[in-house]
Amino acid sequence: MNLKQLSEILGLSQTTVSRALNGYPEVSEDTRTRVQAAAHKHGYRPNSRAKGLATGRSMVIGHVIPSSSQHEMVNPIFGDFVAGAVKKYSENGYDLMFTSADDTSIERAYRSLFQRGAVDGVVLQGPKVNEPRIEVLNRMGVPFIVHGRSTGVDVPYDWVDVNNKSSFLRATRFLIDLGHRRIALINGLEDMDFAQRRRDGYLEAFGQAGLSPDTNLMRSAEMTEVYGHHETQKMLCLDDPPTAILCSSMISAIGVRRALSENGLEMGADVSVIAHDDDLSYLKNGQDVPIFTATRSSVRQAGEIAADMLIKRIKAPDDPVKTRLLEAELVVGRSTGPAPNRLLS
């Protein structure tokens, strides 16, 4: 069932039917309702490709996920971010289109998506430091939003980010205040912008306290469970193991916990742990009492905000750049406690 058929059934022109359905004023309420009824009855749905061709807009927003040849990992926060975004998209009549691209062809993927008219805007996730994609998108003139920021990129762009630095500063200070001095940082890959900012916060807390961290306790890699376990295991074997661990992800923190319990250590008593909690729906940090003391910020909500901002940008490409910095809250759970009295330290 297409417009032509529907208009023939109604004995109206395609113009009128189209206008009736799209809410234009130059059609009588009478015929409008008649048209709507017929459309509903015959299950008419305007072909989105034809509509897109005619309007020049696709009502689709693109995401590119790196089908990373390097690291095969699909970021677990991906699902929640997308869930948040897609909710807002559909509220506004947009669909979401994915493409995957390996690390070498991400730029091409974005370019293709936009230039062949498949999308009206794109979302950039997981920016690295000096993220080259941002300039590419800027030059292309595609409306876009970055989830995160990129240190070193000075062209203006829209972004939503959680205040990684302040939240890790605060978490570190919290541990210092509890008497901890040997605080490990199990961080994400430090070419990722968020990881660098978290490290900065961690370092600044030490600086503010007049202390200096042991660089031997700073680790960086992709944030899997096994990684958290592995690094903790190794650090527990040090002559002077950490009394506290600051961990960039809940998943890795679970590995940390596993290592601690394998070594007969009690979390919160022997070793304190703070994790960053993206508030993933399937990995809630406890229900009433949080399992981990954590810096919490919902990545799903970030997805919603990003979607809203991008849609606004698409509608008003020349508006001034907008940014949004979300503050993570520090939720105190049972994984932290005063530093144990240690003979040597």
Place this chain on the structure above:
Amino acid sequence: MNLKQLSEILGLSQTTVSRALNGYPEVSEDTRTRVQAAAHKHGYRPNSRAKGLATGRSMVIGHVIPSSSQHEMVNPIFGDFVAGAVKKYSENGYDLMFTSADDTSIERAYRSLFQRGAVDGVVLQGPKVNEPRIEVLNRMGVPFIVHGRSTGVDVPYDWVDVNNKSSFLRATRFLIDLGHRRIALINGLEDMDFAQRRRDGYLEAFGQAGLSPDTNLMRSAEMTEVYGHHETQKMLCLDDPPTAILCSSMISAIGVRRALSENGLEMGADVSVIAHDDDLSYLKNGQDVPIFTATRSSVRQAGEIAADMLIKRIKAPDDPVKTRLLEAELVVGRSTGPAPNRLLS
């Protein structure tokens, strides 16, 4: 840059340029290379909407995720399944489109996606028992594939599924062989087809051994970490707690482990645990030695297979129905061991 402009630059007709780029034979190799060079030089990318309009195909495959009003959870296996699928899609020139829909409007979402010509085929994830969506899709005549199956639906349809019954049967028998009798099943929501099949396998293993399970040890809910913890906690308080736990997800199994360690119990010695491992990239079950004894089946691979099958279906709508049953492997880790000698049992 569009076809018309490009053809004017080249001094050729749109027909010839189009044919040259799409590899049709009725164009000389000479002009073909010339056209390709010009297309590349000017960054020409055919508009996919126009192409879709002209060809009647959109080269897009649709997924609908329930933005569940009921349970807000975004299935963690979602990301990996999609990653696998999207890889195959892009290898074959397809894009992936998402829409979210709340539980009440999922059918409408599929219908809209297909009938307005936005997609050439759709993927159905997470089928329930007697899944109504399957019949809907069948009636619509949209090519589709189901990840999983649906007991009670007797129309034919393509599916890929892991053999949930046999893998849980095998896991249960493994525990029985180790001397366990009080084996808990921490299952997913039992209106989900996979969960029902797992329970069937579990029950059949008991039946085969001439035993009968304690229905009090069978739990069912959404498979979060907290759920695994909570149910384990409760069952450990029973007069006659389980000596083994069979758990439908790694995420919940992590909660199980947490509950055990909080109770001072050692996994594999005091209580054996088997989990179902979807082999998620960010949640590997250990690197060399598996953490959990597990029934393992890569959901990412399932995504790849599903994508391949769907693409074949789109190309040959009238081929006989194809199905694919994947066998999970039982990997034995350190979370299982002989049933402890207990005074009462």
Place this chain on the structure above:
DNA sequence: CTCACTTTTCAAAGCGCTTTGGATGAATGT
């Protein structure tokens, strides 16, 4: 009843591509 104006409807062009059904000219066979 006519004029000016508003409301309602329409025919046709256009979005950028593919594809049908020729046209053109060169090459081949006789």
Place this chain on the structure above:
DNA sequence: ACATTCATCCAAAGCGCTTTGAAAAGTGAG
């Protein structure tokens, strides 16, 4: 020399929609 074939190329139609510019129908004032 002619007809015949083949390799290249092209003009134009069509995909299903929106939108422009104009026509028809209705309305109230004079």
